[in-house]
Amino acid sequence: MKRIAFPPALVFILVLFSASAAFGQVQTRIRAIEASNVGLGIDPSLRDVHRELGSLFSFTSYRLLRDETLNLLPNQTVLIQGHHPGRFMEVTLVGIRRNVATLRIRVIRERVVILDTAVRLFPGRTVLIGGPRRGEAVVIFAVSARF
């Protein structure tokens, strides 16, 4: 009986596995980086984006504030608290088709949406959302997805 039950159970598990792959999660990495012209140097944990940051911005110092890896399901919204009270980022996985994940990102300041955007993330593509001020520095959010 056990021997007969094993293959259908295996098929069932594989079907579930393929279904989860089809409607699965998207691993989204969001890094909050503080960029400023105060001081010199780059956070060792930002070495992988050092070239991108250096070629796009003229800041002298980059410091990692937060590194979040989110496993987003379709239509799932995640709130990321900012470093100032009343500031946060809202990330929603709108959809995924082949190797393209569409994310809706809203940056909220004092209950006011200051940025509402939808971005398509391809493999190897990073979206940098920058500008919110933090004292002398600015905050840059580096958003990427893994498929």
Added chain:
Amino acid sequence: MKNSCSSVSRLLGKYFDQEVNEKEKLLIEGHLQGCTTCREALRSMEELKALLKGPVEEAVQKEDFPWVWQKIEKEIRLQKRLTWWQSLHSWLDVSGLFRRRVWVPAAATLVVLLLITAQFIFKRTPSYAGASVVEYLDSPTCNVLVYQSEEPKVTVIWLFEGTEQGATPS
């Protein structure tokens, strides 16, 4: 008594062949003591058996069984002497395995496994060069700059929040 006689006569054949159980045996033997018809029927069966037994035993005694066995053993020896090709063929023969039903779910499992792995093996990575990353963008309070670079693969969305003091992209 009549009823008993008819039911016993149905069992009489089994009783003669010693195939009845203990209960039936007692019933029949009790009935035979008082029923001449059934006793006669049983005696007829015994006579018939004796009539057949004699010629059969006579025929068996005449038959040369050792010679038959020798013939069978010779056939077995002949069958055992296979050529190297026949030996190899019988050794490689796996057709017996396919007769088992267990191979049906096993084959189904293999097909599902192949379908899943094929997705990863033959997965094509389309080229996204030049594809628009920003689908839509809205900011009611700030000016926004969008810059898309292919090398490195980065898209920048920059919010101009109030007075900027050097905090702008180069």
